[in-house]
Amino acid sequence: xxxxxxxxxxxxxxxxxxxDLTDVELNLDTHLVDDLDLxxxxxxxxxVRLEERTGLHFEDDELKSLQTIGDIVDKIDGRL
Amino acid sequence: MIxxxxxxxxxxxxxxxxxxxxxxxxxFTLFVVPVFRCLPGDxxxxxxxxxxxxxxxxxxxxxxxxxxxxxxxEVRNVERLSEPGQLIVANHPxxxxxxxxxxKLPQADCVVKRAVMANPVMxxxxxxxxxxxxxxxxxxxxxxxxxxxxxRTLLLFPEGTRTEDGRLGPFRxxxxxxxxxxxxxxxxxxxxxxxxxxxxxxxxxxVADRKLRIVLECCEAIGPGEMPAGTGRGAxxxxxxxxxxxFYAKRLQNLDS
Numbered sequence: 001x002x003x004x005x006x007x008x009x010x011x012x013x014x015x016x017x018x019x020d021l022t023d024v025e026l027n028l029d030t031h032l033v034d035d036l037d038l039x040x041x042x043x044x045x046x047x048v049r050l051e052e053r054t055g056l057h058f059e060d061d062e063l064k065s066l067q068t069i070g071d072i073v074d075k076i077d078g079r080l
Numbered sequence: 081m082i083x084x085x086x087x088x089x090x091x092x093x094x095x096x097x098x099x100x101x102x103x104x105x106x107x108f109t110l111f112v113v114p115v116f117r118c119l120p121g122d123x124x125x126x127x128x129x130x131x132x133x134x135x136x137x138x139x140x141x142x143x144x145x146x147x148x149x150x151x152x153x154e155v156r157n158v159e160r161l162s163e164p165g166q167l168i169v170a171n172h173p174x175x176x177x178x179x180x181x182x183x184k185l186p187q188a189d190c191v192v193k194r195a196v197m198a199n200p201v202m203x204x205x206x207x208x209x210x211x212x213x214x215x216x217x218x219x220x221x222x223x224x225x226x227x228x229x230x231x232r233t234l235l236l237f238p239e240g241t242r243t244e245d246g247r248l249g250p251f252r253x254x255x256x257x258x259x260x261x262x263x264x265x266x267x268x269x270x271x272x273x274x275x276x277x278x279x280x281x282x283x284x285x286x287v288a289d290r291k292l293r294i295v296l297e298c299c300e301a302i303g304p305g306e307m308p309a310g311t312g313r314g315a316x317x318x319x320x321x322x323x324x325x326x327f328y329a330k331r332l333q334n335l336d337s
Contacts, residue, residue, distance in 0.1 A: 040216040044217075
């Protein structure tokens with residue numbers, strides 16, 4: 001089972017690779033919409049990448065409830 | 081004409097134009113759409129017929145506004161719009177951008193606000209024309225790409241809405257996603273209005289003190305370009321959208337000067 005730090009690193013890597021966010025500082029408080037400008041299509045792509053990496057499936061309602069990177073990490077950490 | 085008289089004339093003429101648009105839209109919904117529904121042909125033929133009628137009506141409306149001296153529209157390289165199945169994108173400085181553009185497009189699928197779909201007066205004309213509601217998500221991108229695959233022209237405004245100062249706003253990435261999904265290049269139309277007018281938040285009677293000069297510049301198509309292997313869909317859409325916005329910023333700067 002990955003540690004919390006490994007989950008944080010994995011989520012940051014997915015966001016950086018998928019959305020060209022290499023020059024943006026990412027931390028647990030980073031807001032997905034306000035800071036990273038993720039839209040509804042990005043949310044689907046992010047979920048697909050996270051599903052590939054973790055084997056977890058994210059329902060639409062779960063995706064809508066994710067506001068920050070910390071929320072994603074908590075969600076994955078709680079289910080792995 | 082002295083400035084005050086000219087101003088009064090412009091307010092009255094603008095009010096008349098908007099009233100004409102409103103009553104014309106109502107008449108279209110009440111009398112034209114039901115007739116079109118009864119004519120033979122499949123859904124595509126009915127939608128094209130309705131879109132063509134809107135194209136003609138918008139053309140007449142623009143000519144009325146030009147006749148009244150409210151504005152003058154110049155379209156550059158209009159022949160670039162003639163090929164079917166294009167993904168046409170435009171900036172959105174004024175309330176009438178869709179009118180100016182559709183008056184030059186005999187067939188164009190448009191994406192409209194959900195509120196327009198819910199408007200009882202406009203709904204039947206919008207549905208009869210095969211227009212989409214701008215619901216967020218992948219289904220809209222798929223539907224747009226599907227229309228392009230059928231060689232239907234699609235019109236999108238990447239800003240999504242007008243800005244309050246008439247300047248170029250941030251671009252949403254829907255148009256870039258449609259281009260990437262469909263494999264069609266973006267055909268930019270740069271709309272420039274001088275003096276800035278009909279902006280978001282402006283009342284209809286807040287008219288400019290002189291005739292509006294509207295320029296529609298139909299530009300060369302912009303393709304997605306080479307993306308490095310492994311580039312995510314989101315990253316590709318961000319890059320294409322950013323290129324498109326940079327293009328608009330430069331063209332508008334040229335037109336301003």
